[in-house]
Amino acid sequence: MNELVSANGLSKAFGSVKAVDDLSFAVKASEVFGVLGPNGAGKTTTLRILATLLQPDAGTATVAGYDIVKDAERVRAAIGVVNGGMGLYDRLTGREILHYFGGLYGMRSAAIEARIAELDKLLQLGDTLARRAGGFSTGMKQKVVIARAVLHDPQVIFFDEATSGLDVVARRAVIDFVKAYPSAGRAVVYSTHVMSEVEELCDRACIIYRGRKIAEGTVAELAAQGDGKGLEEAFFRLVNRYDTSRGVAA
Numbered sequence: 001m002n003e004l005v006s007a008n009g010l011s012k013a014f015g016s017v018k019a020v021d022d023l024s025f026a027v028k029a030s031e032v033f034g035v036l037g038p039n040g041a042g043k044t045t046t047l048r049i050l051a052t053l054l055q056p057d058a059g060t061a062t063v064a065g066y067d068i069v070k071d072a073e074r075v076r077a078a079i080g081v082v083n084g085g086m087g088l089y090d091r092l093t094g095r096e097i098l099h100y101f102g103g104l105y106g107m108r109s110a111a112i113e114a115r116i117a118e119l120d121k122l123l124q125l126g127d128t129l130a131r132r133a134g135g136f137s138t139g140m141k142q143k144v145v146i147a148r149a150v151l152h153d154p155q156v157i158f159f160d161e162a163t164s165g166l167d168v169v170a171r172r173a174v175i176d177f178v179k180a181y182p183s184a185g186r187a188v189v190y191s192t193h194v195m196s197e198v199e200e201l202c203d204r205a206c207i208i209y210r211g212r213k214i215a216e217g218t219v220a221e222l223a224a225q226g227d228g229k230g231l232e233e234a235f236f237r238l239v240n241r242y243d244t245s246r247g248v249a250a
């Protein structure tokens with residue numbers, strides 16, 4: 001299968017703190033790839049580098065076949081980004097927001113309307129299309145944020161802690177969308193610290209800790225390192241093993 005994301009030796013430091021340290025992984029078409037780690041592990045920095053929002057200090061990466069530094073504009077046209085803190089224009093309706101961003105993507109009005117109809121079925125946008133965003137619940141906002149990110153049918157979507165703060169109904173809508181999105185020409189990179197989401201969604205995942213990749217494989221392969229006690233136990237064992245190898249106190 002084609003690789004839609006390829007990261008090779010990515011590193012990024014902020015002052016004396018190395019947020020991402022020699023990180024490499026690849027994401028194939030048609031899969032959901034998890035980036036699993038605790039808060040502060042470097043997940044968001046990694047996704048921001050891949051989305052061209054930050055430049056790496058070292059290493060290279062391609063997304064949808066384009067170099068993230070040399071072809072940044074093409075990368076941006078091929079991706080969508082969803083996180084838990086993206087804002088909306090309060091005075092615009094959901095439909096107006098989507099038309100505004102569709103215009104930025106170079107889409108014609110008729111194409112935007114056709115895509116809105118598709119996304120309405122997938123995300124159950126309902127009242128969000130006619131109501132002003134200032135009156136949205138958190139779940140309604142997140143649905144429009146997702147619709148905005150995938151309006152142009154990107155090859156790769158980056159989800160960064162996208163279910164944070166959502167109620168159970170809104171969270172389920174996000175999970176179901178992530179499951180449905182990958183295809184022969186599309187993939188999802190899903191960053192989270194929630195083990196159950198990785199177990200439900202991801203075909204493969206890497207665990208990053210203190211900016212470094214400490215394990216990678218299918219969810220079953222990762223969970224097997226927990227001696228039958230599941231992914232969470234495997235995660236803690238891998239983290240403790242890494243800390244011990246580095247002489248870091250627990």
